[in-house]
Amino acid sequence: MTRIGSRRGAEYARILATGARRPDRIVTNDEICEVLDSSDQWIRERTGIITRRFAAPGETVVDLAAPAAQQAIERAGLAPADVDAVLVATSTHMVSMPSAAALTAARIGAGQATTFDLSTACAGFTHGVAVANDLIRGGSARHVLLVGVDRMTDVIDPRDRGSAMIFGDGAGAAVIGPSDTPGIGPTIWGGDADQWEALYQTASWTEYRDAVQAGGEPDWPVLTMMGPKIFRWAVWQMADVARKALEAAEVDVADLAAFVPHQANIRIIDQMAKQLKVPEHVVVARDVVDAGNTTAGSIPLALDRVVTEGQVPSGGLALLIGFGAGLSYSAQVVALP
Ligand SMILES: CC(C)(COP(=O)(O)OP(=O)(O)OC[C@H]1O[C@@H](n2cnc3c(N)ncnc32)[C@H](O)[C@@H]1OP(=O)(O)O)[C@@H](O)C(=O)NCCC(=O)NCCS
Numbered sequence: 238m239t240r241i242g243s244r245r246g247a248e249y250a251r252i253l254a255t256g257a258r259r260p261d262r263i264v265t266n267d268e269i270c271e272v273l274d275s276s277d278q279w280i281r282e283r284t285g286i287i288t289r290r291f292a293a294p295g296e297t298v299v300d301l302a303a304p305a306a307q308q309a310i311e312r313a314g315l316a317p318a319d320v321d322a323v324l325v326a327t328s329t330h331m332v333s334m335p336s337a338a339a340l341t342a343a344r345i346g347a348g349q350a351t352t353f354d355l356s357t358a359c360a361g362f363t364h365g366v367a368v369a370n371d372l373i374r375g376g377s378a379r380h381v382l383l384v385g386v387d388r389m390t391d392v393i394d395p396r397d398r399g400s401a402m403i404f405g406d407g408a409g410a411a412v413i414g415p416s417d418t419p420g421i422g423p424t425i426w427g428g429d430a431d432q433w434e435a436l437y438q439t440a441s442w443t444e445y446r447d448a449v450q451a452g453g454e455p456d457w458p459v460l461t462m463m464g465p466k467i468f469r470w471a472v473w474q475m476a477d478v479a480r481k482a483l484e485a486a487e488v489d490v491a492d493l494a495a496f497v498p499h500q501a502n503i504r505i506i507d508q509m510a511k512q513l514k515v516p517e518h519v520v521v522a523r524d525v526v527d528a529g530n531t532t533a534g535s536i537p538l539a540l541d542r543v544v545t546e547g548q549v550p551s552g553g554l555a556l557l558i559g560f561g562a563g564l565s566y567s568a569q570v571v572a573l574p
Pocket of ligand 1: 562
């Protein structure tokens with residue numbers, strides 16, 4: 238019987254460069270509280286958020302993804318034609334087809350690449366790192382452009398005290414390519430899908446349409462979440478996942494240059510860092526303070542900031558962990574570009 242031919246890719250992969258697109262409009266807690274029954278002081282104390290960015294009317298996830306992607310490709314010293322695969326992690330691309338990845342690829346001149354979206358909410362970027370690593374090492378791609386982007390303002394109810402103050406819009410990107418040395422550690426990932434009701438959209442788009450067609454005035458479907466439940470899940474169970482990612486990579490927490498967890502709430506970040514016994518010299522990303530929670534954009538934006546602000550050495554190690562709706566999570570140690 239004829240044996241199927243096979244191929245192997247690069248021995249290892251690593252992040253070559255990052256990019257970011259933070260929307261222009263800065264939104265203060267006071268502005269949030271013009272419609273939300275809350276206060277600047279409460280939001281600062283309970284979430285750590287002082288400002289977040291909102292995309293302009295009509296500025297879509299593709300509009301946010303494209304400049305972040307271009308910046309990452311330029312910094313990697315590549316041309317768009319060098320990209321073999323474009324992956325966009327997002328939950329707020331508001332058309333079912335084509336994918337945000339296809340539209341982003343076309344926009345930036347990487348139309349030849351294979352394209353697909355990843356829908357794992359706040360774990361989207363770290364899931365994407367795992368997929369990109371396997372694509373490159375498996376020989377399916379040489380250079381992967383990975384974007385994490387969300388325009389959360391389309392899916393939040395500005396009057397909901399349980400969620401409105403947390404979210405923002407933004408895009409972060411990374412170019413991942415071949416490497417002679419290991420640049421991405423084993424990914425620890427999984428889920429707790431039985432708890433999906435902790436964070437979900439209140440109605441589907443078709444339910445919304447049907448209600449309108451039936452003559453009703455339904456509310457726009459929005460995200461709703463059990464904040465304290467997610468808080469506890471994140472603090473207690475995600476610290477353990479992060480620990481396993483360190484163990485799998487055979488890296489001691491003291492050897493990290495940076496800890497870049499999902500930017501959901503400063504209290505979650507600080508609690509996780511405490512449980513992991515992250516030492517003082519390790520930079521802990523606290524992008525949430527002026528970005529809010531940008532869902533799939535959160536980790537790549539925070540990563541881009543620690544890298545471009547020179548807070549960490551090139552080649553230093555960072556522990557990434559994403560977690561959220563699903564419930565889903567993924568974590569890995571990466572070498573910084
Ligand atoms: C949503 C979140 C900020 C709420 O903070 P919390 O400390 O858990 O607050 P609670 O819901 O327990 O409420 C505490 C008190 O604040 C009040 N409160 C809740 N939301 C409020 C708001 N927006 N403004 C003012 N007061 C508020 C509550 O009514 C309650 O008052 P009480 O003690 O008099 O009953 C927090 O749970 C959180 O960040 N969870 C994680 C969410 C998350 O990460 N989601 C994304 C997943 S990736």
